[in-house]
């Protein structure tokens with residue numbers, strides 16, 4: 198038995214507080230367990246408690262209860278804390294409660310792990326991006342203990358309506374592999390693409406919501422569930438060139454302007470160059486490109502930003518066109534790609550309109566199905582491109598949030614439970630945004646000083 202002297206308060210903090218964050222308790226015993234780990238017995242110091250039924254103080258102990266609690270591992274060993282708590286008698290005759298047990302914030306009634314441990318579990322999974330199973334093993338608790346701690350933390354997340362958003366970003370990601378299901382009636386196989394769409398504050402990158410699918414119905418219904426003031430606060434929504442997203446936004450947020458993300462349009466232009474290159478290779482050689490073909494060997498050079506190429510790279514590009522582009526189709530597609538980039542780099546509508554005209558001339562000169570498709574897409578999204586040029590709102594933070602989402606997906610090796618997956622996404626994003634904001638505020642304060 199450890200002397201009570203050891204757990205006497207020192208500098209206002211007693212041993213139980215210092216080691217287990219349990220103020221008001223004394224450490225009365227500690228033993229090494231034969232199969233590893235440690236057991237520490239702590240005992241409540243206060244003898245008078247207010248009855249939760251009537252509020253009358255009582256100092257009469259009826260019996261001593263023992264609560265087994267898992268605490269943070271100490272020195273690499275699992276620690277089991279046995280809490281001796283008095284069960285008190287309520288002396289008030291009118292009170293329906295005859296007895297009651299002490300409960301504190303750190304040790305609520307029937308809690309099986311300490312508050313500090315629960316915080317550490319959530320931190321390990323959400324902030325450090327570790328898998329639930331791995332964290333459970335490291336802290337010596339069950340898988341569902343960790344999951345319960347995460348679920349409890351997710352409940353405290355603020356509602357999306359309380360986050361004032363002016364610029365919203367919507368993006369999709371595939372959260373699991375494509376699956377095939379057999380239709381019971383027709384016996385035919387159906388391919389299921391498990392997609393999810395995320396709503397992100399385009400300024401801060403905070404994920405506000407996650408819905409199943411990437412159709413307009415799910416997007417629209419999530420937006421319509423928000424309060425009227427929240428919806429009216431949205432000025433611009435940045436999306437990829439996705440028709441269902443645009444349809445949902447037009448219906449749910451009629452006043453918001455839609456901006457299409459320039460990165461995806463450049464990607465489409467790059468794709469057009471690649472498709473033309475592959476087609477020309479097939480037509481010229483009757484096969485796919487090989488490393489001996491200059492155009493295949495320099496396929497990445499074709500996709501690099503033309504205005505940022507060095508003189509040497511430009512000469513190499515010209516050499517590729519001279520040697521491996523007899524029909525001038527690849528160079529024409531390259532010119533269309535460069536004009537698309539120039540158009541998207543414009544800062545005002547006037548120069549954008551001029552750039553659009555030049556792009557049109559390049560497309561007419563190229564006259565290929567791949568570049569016509571790109572031209573049609575740009576025309577179909579012209580209003581949204583104008584919004585992007587005038588507001589400069591992009592999906593950059595949304596894409597960054599999506600990278601985080603994919604990290605969660607990979608760490609968990611996939612999720613069977615959508616709620617668990619969505620809770621992880623929202624928690625991680627909320628905590629990261631909060632931390633970034635705190636750091637920014639501290640940075641601002643430092644600069645002011």
Ligand SMILES: [Zn+2]
Nearest residue numbers: 248251287292
């Ligand atoms: Zn009472």
